[in-house]
Amino acid sequence: MYVKIVVIGGGDTGVELAKALIQDKHEVLLVESRRERAEELAEKLDCEVIHGDASDPAVLSATGIEEADLVIVLTGSDKDNILIALLAKNMGAKEVIVRLENPGYNEVLVNAGIAGIINPSRLVVEEILSLIKGVKVSTVSAASRGNVIVAFYKLPRRLSGKKLSDLKLGGKARVLLVYRGDEALFPEDKLVLQEGDELLIACHTSYLSELDKAMRE
Numbered sequence: 001m002y003v004k005i006v007v008i009g010g011g012d013t014g015v016e017l018a019k020a021l022i023q024d025k026h027e028v029l030l031v032e033s034r035r036e037r038a039e040e041l042a043e044k045l046d047c048e049v050i051h052g053d054a055s056d057p058a059v060l061s062a063t064g065i066e067e068a069d070l071v072i073v074l075t076g077s078d079k080d081n082i083l084i085a086l087l088a089k090n091m092g093a094k095e096v097i098v099r100l101e102n103p104g105y106n107e108v109l110v111n112a113g114i115a116g117i118i119n120p121s122r123l124v125v126e127e128i129l130s131l132i133k134g135v136k137v138s139t140v141s142a143a144s145r146g147n148v149i150v151a152f153y154k155l156p157r158r159l160s161g162k163k164l165s166d167l168k169l170g171g172k173a174r175v176l177l178v179y180r181g182d183e184a185l186f187p188e189d190k191l192v193l194q195e196g197d198e199l200l201i202a203c204h205t206s207y208l209s210e211l212d213k214a215m216r217e
Contacts, residue, residue, distance in 0.1 A: 003026055003027070003069035003070060003184070004026070004027045004029070004064070004067060004068050004069050004070075005021055005026050005027065005028050005029075005068065005069065005070045005071075005072065006028075006029050006030075006031065006063050006065065006068045006070070006071045006072070006088075006093070007021070007028060007029070007030045007031070007072050007074065008030075008031045008054045008071065008072065008073045008074060008075060008084055009031070009032070009073065009074035009075040009076070010030055010031075010032030010034070010037050010038065010041050010049070011074065011075075011076065013074055013099075014030065014032075014072075014074045015030075015041065015044075015045070017072065017074070017128055017129070018030050018045055018047060019045065020129060021129075022045070022046050022047055027047075028045075028047040028048075029047060029048045029049075029050065029063055029064075030045065030047060030048070030049045030050070031049075031050045031051075031052060031054045031059065031063060032049060032050075032051060033051070033052065033053050033054070033075070034051075035051050038050070038051035039051070050062060050063060054073075054075070054080075054084045055080050055083045055084050055087070057087055057091065060084070060087055060088060060091055061091065065088055065091045065092060065093050066091055066092030066093070067092075068088070068092075068093045068094065069094050069095065069186060070093070070094065070095045070096070070097065071085075071088040071093040071095070071096045071097070072096075072097045072098075072128060073085050073088070073096065073097070073098040073099065074099050078100050078101050078102050078105060081098050081099060081100060082098070082100070082105055082108070082109065084098075085098040085109060085114050086109075086112055086114075089112060089113060089114055094186050095116065095176060095177075095186065096114045096116060097116035097117075097118065097128060098114060098116065098117055098118070099118050100117055100118070103117075110202075110204075113174075116176070116202070153198065153199045153201060153211075153215040154196075154197075154198050154199075154215075155193055155194075155195065155196070155197040155198065155199060155215075156215060156216060157195055159193055160193060160194055160195040160197075161192065161193070161194075162192070162193050163189065163190060163191065163192055163193070164178070164187055164188065164189055164190070164191040164192075164193060165189035165190070167193070167214075168214070169201070169203070169211065169214060170207060170210065172203055172204045172206065172207035173201055173202065173203035173204075173207055173211050174201065174202050174203070175187045175199050175200070175201050176200045176201065176202055177199075177200040178191060178193070178197055178198070178199055178200075179197065179198040179199075179200070180194060180196070180197050181196075199215075201215075
């Protein structure tokens with residue numbers, strides 16, 4: 001399944017990630033605030049590159065953010081990353097992954113429905129790709145009031161035929177993606193789960209044991 005992914009930030013990590021996503025046949029758009037850097041990347045990358053400050057709603061709107069399946073925010077400023085992530089979510093992006101230096105901000109973003117939070121001290125492109133492709137378990141940055149992790153679960157057969165809305169995970173867990181074969185499905189309440197589905201779920205570690213029970217056969 002090809003999806004539209006907007007990458008905010010044209011630093012080394014953003015560029016390496018964009019190249020990997022392009023290779024995987026995703027539709028990629030990159031936003032870079034430095035004009036010369038944006039012009040350089042437009043020559044190097046096989047994707048659209050926009051010059052602008054993504055914390056400006058007009059710039060985000062120009063990316064077609066409301067149609068984006070995923071926005072990945074990788075600027076060098078926590079303040080900018082938080083603002084851009086919240087704007088992107090509010091403007092209609094289906095999912096947002098954001099890099100934060102200070103994990104004390106994690107809770108704010110999780111409460112806003114942004115569960116993909118990565119600590120740059122652990123950040124490698126493979127970690128971000130794992131959130132998209134579904135590596136079995138991927139640890140996300142530690143919040144000051146407990147860790148947030150992303151775990152990959154195979155759907156128990158007893159839940160086959162149920163709607164996603166019937167999955168009772170509590171307020172501390174959220175389904176990010178449903179994998180069905182080679183296809184990645186974004187979560188909708190009306191989505192009917194099938195045997196063999198695999199779910200990418202974000203949750204607080206304090207809830208992990210309960211989540212494990214809920215996802216057992």
